[in-house]
Amino acid sequence: GGGGGNEEGDGEGSGGESATVRLALAQDVETLLPMDSNVSDNISVLDVVYDGLVRYDPETTEPYNYVAESIESEDNTVWTIKIKPDLTFQNGEPVDAEAFARAWNYAAYGPNAMANNYFFERIAGYDEMQGETDDEGNVVEEPAAKELSGLKVVDPQTLEVTLTGPFAGFATMLGYTGFFPVAQECLDDVEACAVKPIGNGPFQVEEWEQGIGLTATRWDEYPLEEAPTYGTIEWTEYAGEENWPDFQAGNLDFAVPPPAELASAAADPDLQERFVEGPGAALTYMAFPLYQDGPWSDVEFRKAISMAIDRQGIVDALLPGERVPADSWVVPDGVPGGEAGTCEWCEFDPDAAKAALEKAGGWPEGETLTIHLGQDETEEALFKAIGDSIQQVLGIPYELDPTPDYFDRRAAREFTGAFRANWFPDYPLNENYLAPVYASGDPKKGNTEFGYYGKEFEAAIAAGDEAATLEEAVTKYQEAEAALAQDFPTVPVVFSVNSYYYSENMSNVVLDPFSGEPKLRLLEVSDAM
Amino acid sequence: MPEPTPSGTPGAAPGGAAATAVPGAAPATGAGSRSLAADAWRRLRRRPDVVTATVVVVFFTVMAAFPGLFTDTDPKRCIIGDSKIHPQGLGATHPFGTDVHGCDVLAQLAHGARPSLLLAFVVVGASLVIGVVLGLLAGYYLGWVDTVVSRTVEVFLVIPLLLAALLLLSLFHNVSVGSGTFDVILLPALVLTLFGWMGYARYVRASVLEAKNLDYVTAARALGASDVRIMLRHVLPNAIGPVTALVPTAIAGVISAEAVLAFLGIGVRPPAISWGIMITRGSEWVTGGYAYLLVFPLACLVLTVLALVVLGDALRDALDPRLR
Amino acid sequence: MEIEIQAGTEAGVPAPETAQERTVGTTLLEVSDLAVEFRTDDGTVRAVDGLSYRVEAGRTLALVGESGCGKSVSSLAVMGLLPATAHVVAGQVRYRGDDLLAMPRTRHRAHCGRHVAMVFQDALAALNPVHTVGYQLTESLRARAGMSRRESRRRAVELLDLVKVPNAAQRIDEYPHQFSGGMRQRVMIASALAMDPDVLIADEPTTALDVTVQAQVMRLLAEIQAERQMGLVLITHDLGVVAGVADDVTVMYAGRAVERSAVRDLYAAPAHPYTRSLLRSVPRLGTRDDGHDDAHDGARRGRLPVVPGRPPSPGHVPSGCPFHPRCDMARDVCATDRPPLAEVAAGRSSACHFADELLGGDRG
Amino acid sequence: MGRYIIRRVLLGAATLLLVTFVLHLLTTFAIQLNGSPALAFFGDRIPTDAQLAAVEERYGLDDPCYDQTGNPCLGPYVERLGAYAQGDFGTNLRGREVTDIVATAAPNTLKLFAIVTVTWFVLGMGLGSAAARWRGRSADHGIRMTSVLIDAFPIFVLLLVYRYVFAVPLSDWARSTFGDDSMVALWFRPSFDADHPWATVLVPGILLGLAGSAAFIRLVRASQLESYAGEHVRTARSRGLAERHVVLHHVVRNSSVPVVTAVGLTFTEALAGAVITEGMMNIYGMGGVLWEAVRGNDVALVVGIVTILAIVTVVVMLVVDIAYAALDPRIRYA
Amino acid sequence: MAEEGPKDDVVLEVRDLAKSYPVRSGVVLKRTVGQVQAVDGVSLTLRRGRTLGLVGESGSGKSTLARVLVGIEKPTRGTVLVDGEDVSTMSRAARRELRRSVQMVFQDPYTSLNPRMSVGDIVAEPFRIHPDAVPAGGRRQAVAELLELVGLDPDHVNRYPHQFSGGQRQRIGIARALAVKPRVLVCDEPVSALDVSVQGQVINLLADLQDELGLSYLFIAHDLAVVRHIADEVAVMYLGRVVEQGVDRDVYDASGHPYTRALLSAVPVPDPAAQADDEVLLLDGDPPSPADPPSGCRFHTRCWLARQLASGTGPEAADAVETDGGPRVPRRCATDDPVLVPLGRHDAHAAACHFVGAATAVSAARRPDPATVPDPATVPDPRGS
């Protein structure tokens, strides 16, 4: 990491303050409040507007201290965070322990309904801030507390955090958007702040015309080191992903071609020079309603399905360069603890698949396998191909059921067949791929989504949480993944791949393995305009 | 030769004398009363463009009815490894190539004809009936009938199709509609009909407002014709012009709307096949060098619509005696 | 067939009428040998078959004849307004020597309205329902002579006044459906007169008018004619009107002229049996030939004398003389030979084998 | 007539009430059946009841009636009406003012519609009249077939091909020929630019208009043919008027009732096309906003936007109905 | 009187009938600026088997009256009695039956035929509406006979109205009206577009039908000779009012109203020699607008008699007043609305003129020379005798 000071542009590439980066932004971004921002688009904006306690290494995704001077814990339960001195918000307010406590309390308070509320689950006093609801979801009891009891401002530069139990990965979480500090002025008028944030990062939001575009300019008094040299970032909001022609016409600096254009873009030598690629963090997998009796209750059936999917063929035909076949439950590259090949039955093997199905007792005559999914064209294409593959190999007729109320039906356990699922991690740790998805602690019902309960798995996760060091924890979590592999509740299908084409003015383009977005703080821009 | 009497035809039997007066005139009973429809049929048969169009329509109708005649490949047999094979020409395994998923394009075209055409005709037919009936009643009676119809039209016009489509989906998502052809198109047909009749109603109402004041309508009323008769025989035939102009293109509209609905999840659901779905999917690949994925289904659609347009226009002309 | 075209003298637009003086007796319009055919489902039908007539400045020619004998169709042919299913198969229509039918359509059209104007038979249908009467009256003035809006409005009132529509100033803003049948007919006449044409073809211009207004309108036409030396072709069934205003009469039967004569001669001694029967058929105001008394209950009045039989339809015109099946003088030759329209006396022509007999007999 | 208009305005208000109510019902049932839109907020994560309740409250979906399938939820409806009466159209799920959203989105959509309407009108009147005038000749066949051909292409195909095949080379060419910031370069921009709304909405508008024009061309042709058959056309010709004048004043004018109906319907029909066009050309407009709102079950936004659309529609319909009487004096309203 | 038959002899009777149309102005926002009194207080009776001729100025409300009679228009005021029964209070079924028994021939043969129906269908339509009129099998024959009856070629059943000439279309309209053998036929200028020969045939036909079937006709025409020929009684309308009515001979030979006299004098005689020396009693001035009818006697603005009287020597001359812009007329004419007064030999003959006597007196001569009109003072008051 690291960039130069404000004045000196290093080398011919840097165009100085007049240079502009033009990016696309999804139109459904509605807020820039850090506590409320949980999709990659506003996260990527906030990444230059705010500074977190830690930041992640673009290569390894290892966290390193940034606003924090140090983050320490004896027991992985009580954490002491020291904050660098003399830091301020763009409005002049100090960035101190109070600024963090203020933000975290606001986010954790249930009635504020912040999108990142759940990140604070592990901090002591979280439950008291949530209130009670009855079965119908009506609030029966107001929250007892307005502040997290586990949060203590020791002095302006020191914050002490007490967790409900040990968690070795806590420091890793702190670079996430939800943990950014906010100014008092921001909380005084949250609505204004959501549109025009008061950040502490190298850029400040100039104007945000919602639905149309967002402009950020460099904050000249930025005190820390990771500041780019160019002056302006312009985000144009897009309703869909239809921005490739704009890139071609020179109106955007970064873009990804649609599937049909992939081949021609790859064949263009000029474009190939301006191509960057890196592993992604998202996993697409296929799940089964284990809460229901069906052929899928048999693990052999699930294996049969998994081996019947021609992952490589599907990726090559539909999404070359955008996905890679998955053979594990945690993305192998870029996330601590990620390992390739943990899934033994993720190879396409028609014969083995047929044999497994045989073992499982076959598919009931005359039935159709329903595959539930949300309304997304890419996914529909993907799962149609999966369905075709299954039908081809196992002779199981299938039917796609794209529904708009996918999440609701899934939560209500209404699915009657296989369904697609996605996981995009919140912070780079293998734990985040496992615990939130599969752990439930409820042997009867299993987890909400698909009714899975794995005894060994739960034990390994718990052991990981209690581990003394992060390394140790990661190993434990890997054991959990191995347990999962044996139970085989879900079928990993594909991992995402991050890639971008960029314009001639861009150099030093590095993709964040985690969000897949270009690292704006590392980017160098020549002033071609 | 009649007796030349200056006082003219003698009193009784009026008509009798006159009939013999013109030699060479065919006896009155000889001329059967040909209907307008029969007339139209006679003149349509003779036009080459009509014949061509009929052949096209029959071709696709047969395709819809018996897709097996055109291909013996199962349209649902999709092998991802065979993805995007370019057309190989007739006689080969994949005469029209394969799509992204490795499904045979020809097989899909043949099997996609039925849902698409059935849907188009059901929707256009049903909305035509609803629209024409309501428009006719509104324009003819005015008063409260018009108020009710016009308000209903407005309400339906402003409620977005997509919103209603989504609602209907949620109403029906637990109802298993089955997988027969008609079941497959039931939901989209319902939605598109419910939100497709208003235009016809407005056009018909407008023309009826004009047509009902014409003298011959008054004349029919004076004859004691019932309102139904006046509407059907006198007002409607002279008010239907704009609507007949819209119908053939509406068919195309329905087939493309079906594609949008399919995407929403209430159209013809994949892996069921329809031209609409093929067009939507094909359009994604048209720029990547796989134009045939769009061209084939679109050509089927365009051909059908063109044929219908030719037929529709010819029919309209044939049914307008004033153009003779 | 000779076609005379004044080689390129005036391209398209005819010269303003002031350039061409009208003196009584100048031949303005001459129709010769006109034949019109319709294409129908039952084959072609000849609606007009060899019609000739001549219109002179300041004179009125009456076209009379059976309903359906081709009077309107021939007029439409003169105006170049035949429907698409009809076409002229023979003959010429010369306006001041130029054959209108040989001209390109636009040039022919340019003659319409200004040189040859027409009043249509069906007044309501012929008026545009969506334009005000005032607009339609002066449309040609505005579009062709570039008259201003205000001036044309004034002119519209004048024209409507001219044809005795009450309250003209107000009614020019009304629409045709608000006018009574007679008023519509007067509007038609007024609009045809708007451009001050050389020749006016009036197709039953007064059928919907009461006799007082009819008299007014006919007098008006006569005045205009006298003043401007306009040639008038009057198509009518009212032999009383013919007697009152026409100078010459052409009697048509089954698409062709069967008698041509000056009006007085015709009434005095018809030279064709059809004409004779027509004249006999006219109901007369004064004569109640039945002699029934005041008590209406008993005896019925007598019947009107009529020509027996049905008029031939253009599809089935009898051979020989088309009138022979209904003719009280018919002999064998009539069924086989078609008599030509031939001069039978000074200024009189008749298409009857026995015209001499007819004239002689009447004289004697 | 004056009374007719007053009555129509009152009826229009009633329609609005009805529309908002029907919408309210639809969206309420949708929520009751689909479950709370708040769930989508959590994506693949499963919220606790408390979290859900908090989000629901923020979305104004906390009224218990939303959990009882079949309950028409009159309370929230009345509340909403009250707010509307005070000009408060509420906020969307994310707390943004509906009026603010509309204020940003509506002008772009209206620009699009203006171009669509003009395209329709010009093409329809021009080509439709030409086809009617030369009925049965090759011009007629050509126009009809071409228009149907274009019409059979779904709008998204047209836009897609334009964007991916034509826009970039055209835009490059325009930039090199006329300069980077020239009007022409803007015309061919592959997507909308809020700074130059008219220039960048031109081509998409024309394409959308093109896609819908076939029906309109055919409509114009059909109604003009009807007029051509009228005897009054013969009268006009007998006046020696130029054919152009006859066509304009006696054919076009007499066939204007269906045309006006069509123009009246453009607005509502174009909205469906606008969803796609706006999405593909990245125009921030009513179609796209509504589409997202519908998909996100954003009740307040849906009802707010549709109410505004309904007002426009009701007014347009009223104008059209009045125009009928002005265009055809024979039409009388009781 | 002899012809005052029993009451049930009357098939159709109208009492004090009025019909007005609103006059609108403005292009978009139309306001009603007045009323056209198309028909204003007309009372008439039509007897079984008789013909009532209706003549009058164009625009005087004849067609409107006819339309009200057959029920196409609702009267603004007054009642229509058919067989003594008030039409407005009839049951639906009765009204339907009524529609069948009262038929109409429309004035405009061009617009009253559906352009999309073949002639056969048009003429057969009444059979379809009233299926009991002719058994289904015999309809084709019946249509052919009807066409034959009105002098059209039955081979033309498959043609469409636009393929016929004006007169032919008029005959189609007559055939249609005759199809269901109505009891009353309202003919609105049924022969105006026919040549005299066909006209004669049609009129003979109507007369025959009347003799055979006892039809009653309301016969509207401008051709007074035709009316005289066919009608038993005649009513003369002027500006929405009946100004004179009576049996034909009385009205024609001893007209009591100056308008009737003017009408008669204007009839063109089909004899050029005779016409040259005929003096037509031309009415001066414009026909007044029915939207704004003149005060007093509606005819006074154009009345030759009133003008004569005003310029004569009698008491009326002394009393004469100036109408605005118009001629001097006797005060009574300009202020008092005359009522129908009986005159002449029959009670049925009545005219609405203040100076009926004066007009009758000059009626003796068929074409009165205005100069020889006797001084009204010397004319005995008809009511007095």
Ligand SMILES: Nc1ncnc2c1ncn2[C@@H]1O[C@H](COP(=O)(O)OP(=O)(O)OP(=O)(O)O)[C@@H](O)[C@H]1O
């Ligand atoms: N479009 C047509 N198609 C076929 N025949 C037609 C058409 N128009 C007119 N005719 C026939 O041509 C003949 C002449 O018609 P035309 O209108 O000239 O008669 P007319 O002399 O004006 O009669 P009328 O006095 O009744 O108006 C008629 O027999 C009619 O049937």
Ligand SMILES: Nc1ncnc2c1ncn2[C@@H]1O[C@H](COP(=O)(O)OP(=O)(O)OP(=O)(O)O)[C@@H](O)[C@H]1O
């Ligand atoms: N629909 C209408 N709206 C307004 N005024 C009308 C309407 N119909 C008729 N009138 C007016 O009523 C008056 C009487 O019309 P009507 O048609 O009854 O006259 P008419 O006696 O039949 O005349 P004609 O002999 O010319 O046919 C006219 O002044 C006419 O303008």
Ligand SMILES: [Mg+2]
């Ligand atoms: Mg004629």
Ligand SMILES: [Mg+2]
């Ligand atoms: Mg009339």
